Each structure stands twice: as structure tokens, then as C-alpha cells.
Amino acid sequence: MTKDSPNNRSKISILGYEIFQLLRFEYLKIEKKLSDDELNIALRRRVHLIEKGYWGNQINFIKSLIAKRYYFEAKNRGILSHEEIDWCEHILFGTFRTDEKSDKREVVNDELAIILKKRRSVRSWRQTKIKKEIFEKLIEAAKWAPSSCNRQPYDFIVTDKKEHITLIYKIKRQKFLEYAPYFILVTINKDSYRSKEDFIYFSGLDAGAAIQNLLLKAEELNLGACWINWKPKSISDKERDRMKNAFKIPDDYEVVSVIAIGKPKEKPFPPGRKDTKEMLHFEEYGSKS
Ligand SMILES: Cc1cc2nc3c(=O)[nH]c(=O)nc-3n(C[C@H](O)[C@H](O)[C@H](O)COP(=O)(O)O)c2cc1C
Known part of the structure; x- marks a missing residue:
């Protein structure tokens, strides 16, 4: 340079x-x-x-x-x-x-709570192959998420092709993505929605719920994943076309998010969460009892 x-x-x-x-x-x-x-x-x-x-x-x-x-x-x-x-x-x-001990600081007895707390956005992976059946399990979990009117408007494209990884990295420019062993593209069928307004409001929620199911299942299967935003305004028309060509995405489908996934090399320290009591209000905003 x-x-x-x-x-x-x-x-x-x-x-x-x-x-x-x-x-x-x-x-x-x-x-x-x-x-x-x-x-x-x-x-x-x-x-x-x-x-x-x-x-x-x-x-x-x-x-x-x-x-x-x-x-x-x-x-x-x-x-x-x-x-x-x-x-x-x-x-x-x-x-x-990673401080494994910190994950276990609080004694939690129910399995779901443990998985909810242990899941992290992982950004460093081993280059290990993952079997197709494992991806099937992830999508099986994703599809049981709630979706508006049970539309299930999503599809999932799994890839470990080098050209695909490089293309996504070049579009998002987040350095660690270059080393992601796999990506799962989450697409939404725009035709599932009656109007543009419905599409704008519901598609992110529908996809979001499915993605969270997928991430929790990934945690259970000892995989490490990171949800990558695909904000429409951050993607140029040219980049959108490149994605559509590379993955043969039909015209009426949009990528809404991308998940980087693989066997984790390192798990980040848990990013703290706000106090529950600060977010929980009874009857009125601001009331704490
Ligand atoms: C809609 C959405 C988009 C996200 N986009 C990115 C992203 O582009 N890059 C990234 O590194 N993390 C991304 N994340 C992951 C968040 O940074 C992460 O969930 C947050 O920092 C909390 O960390 P945790 O997932 O380990 O609890 C995204 C998360 C969500 C829900």
C-alpha cells in the first residue's frame, strides 16, 4: 500500500x-x-x-x-x-x-437460564468442518420461533466457500469476519407480507426471533456464532447485486442478517447487562415495586 x-x-x-x-x-x-x-x-x-x-x-x-x-x-x-x-x-x-469462572458466577439451576447466559457473540473460531446435520439442527430450532401470522418468511443459506466469506467480509469490513469458517445468510421473502409497511415492521422481528433460537441452539451444540447486521442502508446496490448473484437469491428475497459461525476458539468475557430492576416497571414507567 x-x-x-x-x-x-x-x-x-x-x-x-x-x-x-x-x-x-x-x-x-x-x-x-x-x-x-x-x-x-x-x-x-x-x-x-x-x-x-x-x-x-x-x-x-x-x-x-x-x-x-x-x-x-x-x-x-x-x-x-x-x-x-x-x-x-x-x-x-x-x-x-475468557474467564470461564465469570460465566458461572451466579448459580443458576435451570438449563435454559444457563444456555441463555452462556451464549456469547463469538468472533474467533477454529477452522473445523461442521456436518450438514448440525446445520439442520440449527434450522430446526430456528423454525420453531414465533413469526407474525406464522408466516415463517425466512430461508437460510449455509456457506463455507472462500469466495463467499471474502465477499461478505469485503461488504461488512469487520476484520474478524475474514476468519469466519461458515456463514449462515438469513433471507426474508418480501412477498410474505401484504404491504411494505408490514414488511418493514414484521420482517426484522420474525427474523430476529428465529435467529435467537438458532443462536441458542448453537450454544447448546458448543458452536460459537455472531449475529452480523445487514442494515439496508449500509449495503450499496452493487453489493446487493453481488450477493444476489453469488448466492442466487431470487428477486423477491432480501438478506436481513448474516450469522458467522464455527467451533469457537475463544469466548468473549460476558458483556455486562443492566440491572433487571432498572428495566422492569410495574404498572407505570419508573415505578419499581
Ligand atoms: C441485530 C443485531 C446486529 C448485530 N450486528 C453485529 C455486527 O454487525 N457485528 C458484530 O460484531 N456484532 C453484532 N451483533 C452482536 C452484538 O454486538 C452483541 O450481541 C452484543 O454486544 C452483546 O454481546 P453478547 O451477544 O455476547 O451477549 C449484533 C447483534 C444484533 C442483535
């Missing part, structure tokens, strides 16, 4: 932007001006980006300094749950390795 290649230029401008951000934080104390909710969202986003970057070896020192500022402010305000503190400290100051 030459010194002035677009890739180098964009790296320099990203670095410049990050330095500018850091100075802004230093002088304006941005984090102090945010409401609790804004701070929580900003912190979660920053820590998540660092966590995700790790799996593609893209750790950015300045990004992590800004995240630390958010973190200390949020911790001082007492707005983080224990799990969130553990997660932030692990990503911002820790070794970045």
Missing part, C-alpha cells in the same frame, strides 16, 4: 478525529455533561467497539482512553451494574481473555 493510498489516508483522518475527540474531552469534560442514560449508551458503545476491534487486532489506544473517561464517570455516578463494571474493567484494563 502506498503512503497516500485511500486506506492510509482514512486511517490518518480517523486518528486525527480521535485525537481531536480526546482534546475535546480533556477541555470540555464532555462526559460530565451527559445525562445518565446518554453516558450509559456512550460507554456501552465505546467499550463494545474496542471489544469488537480486538477480534480483528484493531485496538485503538485513544479510543480506549475516551472509553475510560466514560467508564470512570459512570462508575462515580453509581449507574453501572456489577456485571457492567466487570465487563468494562475486563475490556478496558483486563487481559481480554
